[in-house]
Amino acid sequence: MEKVLAQTFTYEALTSLIENVFREANFNSYQAGAIARVIAAAERDGCKSHGVYRIAGCLRTAAAGKADPTAVPQVVECSGPIIKVDAKCGFANAAFEFALPHLVERARKHGLAAVAINNCVHFAALWPEVEAITEHGLVGMAMCPSYATVAPTGGTKPLLGTNPFAFGWPRPDAAPYVFDFATSVAARGEIEILRRAGKPIPEGWALDAEGAPTTDPDAALSGAMLPFGNHKGSAISTMIELLAAAMIGDLTSSEALDELGTTTLAPRHGELILAFDPDRFSAQSSVAAAVRAEGLFDGIVRQGARLPSQRRFEARKRSLSSGIHLTADEIEMIDPNLDQ
Amino acid sequence: MEKVLAQTFTYEALTSLIENVFREANFNSYQAGAIARVIAAAERDGCKSHGVYRIAGCLRTAAAGKADPTAVPQVVECSGPIIKVDAKCGFANAAFEFALPHLVERARKHGLAAVAINNCVHFAALWPEVEAITEHGLVGMAMCPSYATVAPTGGTKPLLGTNPFAFGWPRPDAAPYVFDFATSVAARGEIEILRRAGKPIPEGWALDAEGAPTTDPDAALSGAMLPFGNHKGSAISTMIELLAAAMIGDLTSSEALDELGTTTLAPRHGELILAFDPDRFSAQSSVAAAVRAEGLFDGIVRQGARLPSQRRFEARKRSLSSGIHLTADEIEMIDPNLDQ
Known part of the structure; x- marks a missing residue:
C-alpha cells in the first residue's frame, strides 16, 4: 500500500x-x-x-x-424579531443554516433580529456564521457557552467556558470586518499544542488544581484557564453565560460539562445570534453607515494596525x-x- | 465667611x-x-x-x-423594536429618560428592542441606564464611543475612544448583575489622578506621542492609551465604534474629537442600548432564566470571586x-x- x-x-x-x-x-x-x-x-x-x-x-x-x-433542526418559533430553533441534539451548523433565511428576513423587516438555537452540539468557530450574515449586508453578532474550563477572575475553579464571541460587519468592496475569539486568554487547543511539544505555557494563562498560577500545560489542563483582560474579560464571559445559556433556556458551561462528563467530546448547549440592519438604523443620517465604517477601517490600517x-x-x-x-x-x- | x-x-x-x-x-x-x-x-x-x-x-x-x-429630546421613530431618539444636542441622560418607557414596552412586546440616541452629549457612566432597564425585569446592554484617545492594538495613534460597554441582568432578590467598563486598559481619569500625584502609570497603559510605551502620565495624555485585553479588547472597542456610531448614523470617536477640538469638554455623539426580555427568550425552557443565572452567580461567589x-x-x-x-x-x- x-x-x-x-x-x-x-x-x-x-x-x-x-x-x-x-x-x-x-x-x-x-x-x-x-x-x-x-x-x-x-x-x-x-x-x-x-x-x-x-x-x-x-x-x-x-x-x-x-x-x-x-437530527433535522426545527424552527419552533418565528414571531416578530425572534427566531427559536431546536437543533434536536444535532450539530449547531445545520441549525444555523435552517435559521439564517429567517434571521435575514426578520432583520430586514424589523431592523434587528435574534436567533436562539437550543440543544445544539458545538465544535466549530463562530466566524462562518457572522460572515454568512454579512453576506446579506447585515451586521452579525454571535456567542455561546462551551464547557466549564475557565475560572472567573478572582476565583480558582473552572466555571465559565472559553465562551467565544464573534462579530461581523459587511463591507461593500472588501472582505467583511470579522472577529471571533475565545474569552479565555488562550484557547484550550493552544495549551494542548504546547503540552504535546513539551513546552511551558506563558504566565497568566492558567491556574493549577490548587488555584496557583502555573506554566505547566498538564497542570493547566487539570486546573483552570483564565479569562482574557482580567475582570473585564471575565465579565464578558459571564454575560455570554447569561445571554446564550440562562436567557435562552439552555445549559451553562458548568451544566454542559456535568451533562457531558468529559472535555474530549463536543458539548451540547445553546447559542445566541443577533443581526442588525445598518441601513435601517442609519436611515435619518446624512452619512451612510458604510462610509463611516470605511473611514474607521482606514484609520486603523493607515497607522500600521491590522484588521482582524x-x-x-x-x-x-x-x-x-x-x-x-x-x-x-x-x-x-x-x-x-x-x-x- | x-x-x-x-x-x-x-x-x-x-x-x-x-x-x-x-x-x-x-x-x-x-x-x-x-x-x-x-x-x-x-x-x-x-x-x-x-x-x-x-x-x-x-x-x-x-x-x-x-x-x-x-434641549427637549424627541422620540423621532418608534416602530417595531427600534426606537430612535434625537437628544437635540442635550445631554444623553435626558434622552435616555425619554427613551426608557418605550424601550421597556417594546422589549416586552417583541422580546428584544433597541434605542439609538443621536446628538447627545456624554459625561456620565452607563450603569445607571442598564440598571434602570433591569428594574423592569429586562436585560440591558449599552455602549457608546467617546473621543479618540486610544490606539488600536498594533497602532500608535489615538483613533478609538475609551468606549464604555455596560451590561445589566435583573435579579429578583438582590441588586442586579451589572458591569460597566472602559474598553481602554484604564480610564483617562485614572491617568490624570496619577499625573496630579506625580506618580508613574503602570506599564501597558499607554504610548507616547512617538508610539513608544511610556509610564509617564504627561506623555501618555499627549500620546495614546491602549485597549484592554490587547487585540480582543481593541476589536470590542472597534465594534462599539461600528454599532454605536457608524450604524446609528452618528459620530465616531475620531469625528467627535474633530468636532469638539478638545478633550476638556464632554463629547457629542450617539449611543446604542439594547434590551432583552429573558422570560420571552426562555419561554419553552423547563428552567427559568433567573434560576439558572442565580446558579451561575452562586458558582462565582462560592469560589471567592466577586460579582462586578x-x-x-x-x-x-x-x-x-x-x-x-x-x-x-x-x-x-x-x-x-x-x-x-
Whole structure:
C-alpha cells in the first residue's frame, strides 16, 4: 500500500469529500453538509485548528450518543424579531443554516433580529456564521457557552467556558470586518499544542488544581484557564453565560460539562445570534453607515494596525487561486481510499 | 465667611441641590433633573469619578456652546423594536429618560428592542441606564464611543475612544448583575489622578506621542492609551465604534474629537442600548432564566470571586442607611450659599 502524497483541492471538492465521510457514518445530509462546509471553509482559510482535524471529534461525539447525526433542526418559533430553533441534539451548523433565511428576513423587516438555537452540539468557530450574515449586508453578532474550563477572575475553579464571541460587519468592496475569539486568554487547543511539544505555557494563562498560577500545560489542563483582560474579560464571559445559556433556556458551561462528563467530546448547549440592519438604523443620517465604517477601517490600517481576520482572508485568496493544500496525514482523514 | 463642614445628605436632597445648580445655569428641568439624578446616584454609590466633581465639566460644556441645556429630546421613530431618539444636542441622560418607557414596552412586546440616541452629549457612566432597564425585569446592554484617545492594538495613534460597554441582568432578590467598563486598559481619569500625584502609570497603559510605551502620565495624555485585553479588547472597542456610531448614523470617536477640538469638554455623539426580555427568550425552557443565572452567580461567589459592582452596591446600602457623605470642598460645588 503506497502512502498518498500531499494534494490540493477546490473548496467544492474538499467539501464533498468531507461530506462523504460523515454520510458514511450515517449523518443525514443536513448535518453532514453543514459540518462539511464549515470544516472545508476552515481549511480554505488556513484555520487548521477547525479543519479536518475536527472530523474525528465529531464522529466520536456522535458515536458516543452525545450528538444526533440524523437530527433535522426545527424552527419552533418565528414571531416578530425572534427566531427559536431546536437543533434536536444535532450539530449547531445545520441549525444555523435552517435559521439564517429567517434571521435575514426578520432583520430586514424589523431592523434587528435574534436567533436562539437550543440543544445544539458545538465544535466549530463562530466566524462562518457572522460572515454568512454579512453576506446579506447585515451586521452579525454571535456567542455561546462551551464547557466549564475557565475560572472567573478572582476565583480558582473552572466555571465559565472559553465562551467565544464573534462579530461581523459587511463591507461593500472588501472582505467583511470579522472577529471571533475565545474569552479565555488562550484557547484550550493552544495549551494542548504546547503540552504535546513539551513546552511551558506563558504566565497568566492558567491556574493549577490548587488555584496557583502555573506554566505547566498538564497542570493547566487539570486546573483552570483564565479569562482574557482580567475582570473585564471575565465579565464578558459571564454575560455570554447569561445571554446564550440562562436567557435562552439552555445549559451553562458548568451544566454542559456535568451533562457531558468529559472535555474530549463536543458539548451540547445553546447559542445566541443577533443581526442588525445598518441601513435601517442609519436611515435619518446624512452619512451612510458604510462610509463611516470605511473611514474607521482606514484609520486603523493607515497607522500600521491590522484588521482582524486578515490572515484568514489572505489564506482564502491563495486557496481560491491555487487550491486548498492538505498533507498526506490530513488526506487520510477524509479519504482512506485514496492510498489504495 | 466661615468654611462649611462636611455633611451628609439623602439621595433626594442631594439630587435637588444638584438640580438647582443646573437650573441656575439655565438648564431646563429635563436636562437638569436627569443629570442631577445620575450625579447623585454616583455619589450615593461611592463613584466619586462620576459624582459632583463632574458638575463643572457639564456647565463648561454648555457654556462653550457644545451642549444645549434647554434641549427637549424627541422620540423621532418608534416602530417595531427600534426606537430612535434625537437628544437635540442635550445631554444623553435626558434622552435616555425619554427613551426608557418605550424601550421597556417594546422589549416586552417583541422580546428584544433597541434605542439609538443621536446628538447627545456624554459625561456620565452607563450603569445607571442598564440598571434602570433591569428594574423592569429586562436585560440591558449599552455602549457608546467617546473621543479618540486610544490606539488600536498594533497602532500608535489615538483613533478609538475609551468606549464604555455596560451590561445589566435583573435579579429578583438582590441588586442586579451589572458591569460597566472602559474598553481602554484604564480610564483617562485614572491617568490624570496619577499625573496630579506625580506618580508613574503602570506599564501597558499607554504610548507616547512617538508610539513608544511610556509610564509617564504627561506623555501618555499627549500620546495614546491602549485597549484592554490587547487585540480582543481593541476589536470590542472597534465594534462599539461600528454599532454605536457608524450604524446609528452618528459620530465616531475620531469625528467627535474633530468636532469638539478638545478633550476638556464632554463629547457629542450617539449611543446604542439594547434590551432583552429573558422570560420571552426562555419561554419553552423547563428552567427559568433567573434560576439558572442565580446558579451561575452562586458558582462565582462560592469560589471567592466577586460579582462586578458589589463595592458600589455596598456603598449604596451605607448611603441609604446613614446618608451620602460629602466633604466641604464637594459641598461648595453644589451649594455656594451654604457657607454664607
